[in-house]
Every structure is written in C-alpha cells, then in structure tokens.
Amino acid sequence: MLLSKLINNLEYTLTSGSLEVEISSIAYDSRRVAENSIFVAVTGFSVDGHKFIDMAIKNGAKAIVVEKDICVETDVTIIKVKDTRNVLAKLSALFFDNPTSKFNLIGVTGTNGKTSVTYLLKAIYDRANRTTGLIGTNGTIIKNQSIKNKNTTPESLDLQQLFSNMVAANTSDCIMEVSSHSLSLDRVAYSNFNVGIFTNLTPDHLELHKSMEEYFRAKAKLFYLSTDFNIINVDDPYGKRLADEVRNLNTKLITYGINNEADIYASNIEYSSDSVTYIANTPKGQISIKVNIPGVIYVYNSLAAIACAYCNNISLKDIQTGISSVKGIKGRFEIVPTNKDFTVIIDFAHTEDGLQKALTTVKQFAKGRIILVFGVYAAPGEEGSDKRWGMGKVAAEYADIAIVTSDNPKEQDPVSIIEDIVESIKVHNGEFKAIVDRKEAIKYAIGISQKDDIIFIAGKGHETTQIIGTEEIPFNEKEIVTETINNSGEIKIS
Numbered sequence: 001m002l003l004s005k006l007i008n009n010l011e012y013t014l015t016s017g018s019l020e021v022e023i024s025s026i027a028y029d030s031r032r033v034a035e036n037s038i039f040v041a042v043t044g045f046s047v048d049g050h051k052f053i054d055m056a057i058k059n060g061a062k063a064i065v066v067e068k069d070i071c072v073e074t075d076v077t078i079i080k081v082k083d084t085r086n087v088l089a090k091l092s093a094l095f096f097d098n099p100t101s102k103f104n105l106i107g108v109t110g111t112n113g114k115t116s117v118t119y120l121l122k123a124i125y126d127r128a129n130r131t132t133g134l135i136g137t138n139g140t141i142i143k144n145q146s147i148k149n150k151n152t153t154p155e156s157l158d159l160q161q162l163f164s165n166m167v168a169a170n171t172s173d174c175i176m177e178v179s180s181h182s183l184s185l186d187r188v189a190y191s192n193f194n195v196g197i198f199t200n201l202t203p204d205h206l207e208l209h210k211s212m213e214e215y216f217r218a219k220a221k222l223f224y225l226s227t228d229f230n231i232i233n234v235d236d237p238y239g240k241r242l243a244d245e246v247r248n249l250n251t252k253l254i255t256y257g258i259n260n261e262a263d264i265y266a267s268n269i270e271y272s273s274d275s276v277t278y279i280a281n282t283p284k285g286q287i288s289i290k291v292n293i294p295g296v297i298y299v300y301n302s303l304a305a306i307a308c309a310y311c312n313n314i315s316l317k318d319i320q321t322g323i324s325s326v327k328g329i330k331g332r333f334e335i336v337p338t339n340k341d342f343t344v345i346i347d348f349a350h351t352e353d354g355l356q357k358a359l360t361t362v363k364q365f366a367k368g369r370i371i372l373v374f375g376v377y378a379a380p381g382e383e384g385s386d387k388r389w390g391m392g393k394v395a396a397e398y399a400d401i402a403i404v405t406s407d408n409p410k411e412q413d414p415v416s417i418i419e420d421i422v423e424s425i426k427v428h429n430g431e432f433k434a435i436v437d438r439k440e441a442i443k444y445a446i447g448i449s450q451k452d453d454i455i456f457i458a459g460k461g462h463e464t465t466q467i468i469g470t471e472e473i474p475f476n477e478k479e480i481v482t483e484t485i486n487n488s489g490e491i492k493i494s
C-alpha cells in the first residue's frame with residue numbers, strides 16, 4: 001500500500017522523506033520490523049519506542065511515525081503525529097481494510113466475568129451454527145485454530161490482524177474481552193463494536209487508572225463505541241450509573257440483573273454444589289437455564305450472555321442448550337479430580353468482590369472447613385493497600401483458615417504484601433498461616449485437610465506461571481495439587 005494512501009485521513013507533519021513509498025507491513029516493535037515496514041514509535045511504560053528508530057531503519061523500515069521531536073540522520077520518511085498509540089490503531093484498521101465492519105463484534109468489559117461471559121456466549125453462538133471467533137485472556141479462537149495472546153486484549157496492530165484472519169475464515173461474530181487497559185491505551189480504537197456488555201466494576205488495576213472514577217471512565221468508553229446494543233448489569237452500582245448515562249444514546253440499552261428491575265432477569269434461582277438453575281425472563285418469553293458452574297456469579301455471567309444472544313436474535317432454545325453445553329471453564333471454579341475425601345477447587349478470584357462471591361458459593365455447600373490459599377497482586381501505595389486489606393477481610397470472614405501466600409508479586413516484596421494481608425486477617429479475627437512460597441502453601445493446605453474440607457486455591461486460575469521480579473516461572477497448580485496428593489503420605493501435617 002502506498003504510504004500517502006495509508007495516511008490519507010491522518011493529521012501529521014512530514015519531517016523528512018517522501019510519502020510516495022510502498023509499505024508492506026506495520027510494526028510497533030523494532031524487532032518485528034521487516035523490509036518496507038512502517039515503524040510506529042510508542043512511548044511505553046518501561047522503555048521509549050523512539051529509542052529504537054535506528055534499529056527499525058536497519059531492519060528495513062521505510063517510514064517512521066513519531067510523537068516526539070527526534071534527531072536521526074536519515075532520508076527515511078518521518079511523520080510526526082500527536083499520539084502514536086492512537087495512530088497505530090487507525091493505520092492498523094485501515095491497513096487490514098476495516099475488518100470489524102465485516103462481522104458482528106461483541107465486546108465484554110468489567111472487572112470480573114469477561115472470560116466466563118465470552119465462553120458462555122461462544123457456546124450459544126456455536127449452537128446456533130454461527131461462525132464465531134473469540135479473543136481474550138485464554139487466547140484467540142478462529143475456527144479450529146487456537147492462538148496464545150500476550151494480553152487479554154491484544155495491541156491494536158495484532159488485534160486488527162486477528163480480525164482480518166477472522167474475516168478470511170468467514171467469521172460471522174467475534175466475541176472479545178475488552179480490558180480497561182485496552183480502552184485507555186487505544187488498542188480497540190477504530191474497531192466497530194456492535195454490542196457492548198458491562199459485567200461489574202470493583203477495585204482493580206488501580207496502578208494504571210489511579211482512581212475508581214478514572215477506571216470507570218475507561219470502561220465506559222466501550223459503550224460510546226458500540227452501535228447496536230449496550231447490555232448492562234444494573235445490580236452493579238457502576239452498571240446502574242452507566243445505564244443511566246447511556247440510556248438516551250441511539251444504541252439500544254438492554255439491562256440485566258437479579259435484584260433490580262431489568263429487561264432480562266433471573267427468578268427461581270436454585271443453587272447446588274456443581275451447578276445453578278434458574279428461570280431467565282426475556283421480553284420473548286421464559287426459559288429454564290442450567291449453568292454447570294455453581295454460584296450467583298454464573299447467574300450474572302449467563303444472564304449477560306442470554307441478553308446478548310437475545311439481542312442477536314438467537315432462539316431461546318439455542319440459548320438454553322448452548323449454556324448447558326458448557327461443562328466448565330478452565331480455572332474458573334474448577335474442581336481438581338482427586339481420590340480424596342476432601343475437595344480441591346482452583347479459581348481465578350483475584351479481587352475482593354470475586355473472592356467474596358466465590359467463597360459465598362463455597363460456604364453454601366461446605367460440609368467441612370474452608371481452607372483458603374491466596375495472595376494478592378496489588379500496586380504499591382494506598383490503592384494496593386486497600387486491595388490487600390479487603391481481600392484479607394474476606395478471607396477472615398469466609399475461610400476457616402487462610403494460607404496467605406504469593407500471587408505474582410512481580411517487582412514488589414512478597415513478604416510486605418503478605419504482612420499487609422495478615423494484618424487485616426488479624427483485625428478481622430481470622431485464622432491464618434503465612435507461607436511465602438506458593439507451592440509450599442498448597443502443600444500445607446493439603447497436609448492439614450480432613451474429610452469434607454474444601455481447599456479453595458484462589459488467584460491463578462488458568463495461569464501456569466508465577467511472576468517473581470521480572471522472571472516468569474512455570475507454575476501449574478493442578479499439577480502441584482495432583483503431585484502433592486500422590487505423595488501425601490510424606491506431608492500430612494497434624
């Protein structure tokens with residue numbers, strides 16, 4: 001594609017070279033620049049992409065997009081723009097010929113529940129014989145192909161490439177998780193969302209957003225991008241506020257919930273230890289729903305999926321059978337098979353709200369003690385302290401004993417995180433044991449378990465690594481549990 005054509009609608013200043021150069025690819029990483037690429041220099045959180053312009057030119061870049069004044073001796077084309085992240089998204093959408101205008105794009109946002117809602121939705125759309133793509137934390141699915149994602153919502157260039165591959169695979173609907181980071185950092189800018197879904201908003205990711213208000217505004221962006229339907233959980237206080245805010249937009253608002261009045265709502269809810277059933281009430285009639293994952297969480301997540309499928313004219317029958325066909329979601333209330341008389345559950349709960357709701361479900365059915373293994377990844381400062389305090393409080397209130405350990409401490413001191421959590425557990429009169437090494441913590445939990453106890457290992461879910469410092473260490477909880485139980489004779493703690 002000719003550069004002049006690619007940047008036709010862009011506001012820019014040409015600082016060197018010509019616009020009449022042929023561009024065959026886009027790159028935002030100098031290491032991925034190929035011959036005749038355009039390199040977009042992004043000012044990052046850890047390094048400045050402008051520092052790699054020489055490398056990009058050496059690797060074959062024929063044009064560079066910058067947002068800073070740079071001093072490089074070259075006859076390569078350089079154009080300066082206001083915001084390179086936004087321009088990267090715009091160029092990427094254009095380069096791949098606006099793929100999102102060619103299928104139904106459904107975006108799911110919220111602090112918790114995005115992955116679960118997308119999986120439930122995919123099952124429904126598959127049942128309705130639609131060709132459905134999926135993008136999220138657990139990777140991308142295009143037809144039978146699975147691709148790993150670095151981020152829940154990939155960078156705009158990678159995202160538009162995935163969309164383009166979906167078009168090539170005749171995708172009719174793409175269901176994707178839209179993280180608040182991706183909304184703040186313009187990864188999803190210039191994507192045409194048909195449907196926006198809001199699950200809930202509780203404290204998380206405050207290292208980026210700084211305040212709940214900023215976090216809310218980031219999430220709210222999606223509901224101004226979507227053109228057909230905004231689907232919002234009105235039992236959530238921020239959801240209620242969002243619904244009021246977008247009610248008069250041209251995009252049709254559909255609300256869902258259990259407690260507050262909503263277009264799609266659940267009644268006759270019955271909880272059991274491995275599933276939840278209820279009646280879903282829709283403007284087109286009622287259906288009985290069975291979700292094979294327990295707890296109120298999955299009433300909400302399935303209601304979001306039902307509302308979306310309903311808006312996209314999928315029959316109530318396909319909705320019903322689609323949801324019941326989901327036998328479980330990796331790392332979401334996942335029971336690890338053992339031959340023991342206690343139960344081990346792995347779950348991705350990593351916020352106060354998620355942990356509280358998940359443990360409420362466990363408590364409903366626990367015949368023995370609840371042994372909770374958990375840690376917190378939280379930014380330094382007040383927001384991080386609040387998260388540690390909040391999760392400590394939930395642990396004290398719901399668990400019979402909490403084994404406090406590490407959960408991706410990253411660059412922070414794991415001991416000081418644990419000390420903060422423990423302080424909260426003590427104040428809230430909880431029982432605890434602090435073990436920094438997560439593997440040892442799991443072993444300890446198994447060692448003290450007795451008949452009918454439930455060991456609830458929260459925080460990592462599907463993840464198979466632990467990030468300590470900058471190192472990502474393999475860490476597979478399911479394997480650790482199985483291995484420990486197989487050797488349990490050696491580790492029983494009296």
Ligand SMILES: CC(=O)N[C@H]1[C@@H](OP(=O)(O)OP(=O)(O)OC[C@H]2O[C@@H](n3ccc(=O)[nH]c3=O)[C@H](O)[C@@H]2O)O[C@H](CO)[C@@H](O)[C@@H]1O[C@H](C)C(=O)N[C@@H](C)C(=O)N[C@H](CCC(=O)O)C(=O)O
Nearest residue numbers: 028029030042044045046047049052151152153155179181
């Ligand atoms: C904090 C954050 O969001 N960081 C994201 C951001 O990285 P960054 O801009 O800081 O990158 P950087 O390393 O400083 O580099 C700056 C620029 O220089 C370039 N570079 C760098 C080195 C080099 O040799 N040459 C070169 O050109 C880089 O490619 C980049 O363009 O842009 C990158 C490209 O899109 C992302 O992969 C990266 O996500 C990191 C891995 C991350 O951990 N992000 C998390 C916080 C995140 O985004 N999470 C959300 C949701 C999580 C949830 O829902 O719970 C997500 O959507 O994944």
Ligand SMILES: Nc1ncnc2c1ncn2[C@@H]1O[C@H](COP(=O)(O)OP(=O)(O)OP(=O)(O)O)[C@@H](O)[C@H]1O
Nearest residue numbers: 111112113114115116137297300347348349354358
């Ligand atoms: N609707 C919900 N309300 C509260 N907590 C939830 C809800 N849905 C899921 N959770 C909790 O959050 C955990 C993660 O769920 P899920 O992966 O669906 O969310 P997510 O939004 O995709 O998370 P992330 O963005 O961190 O990947 C679950 O294991 C569960 O403990």
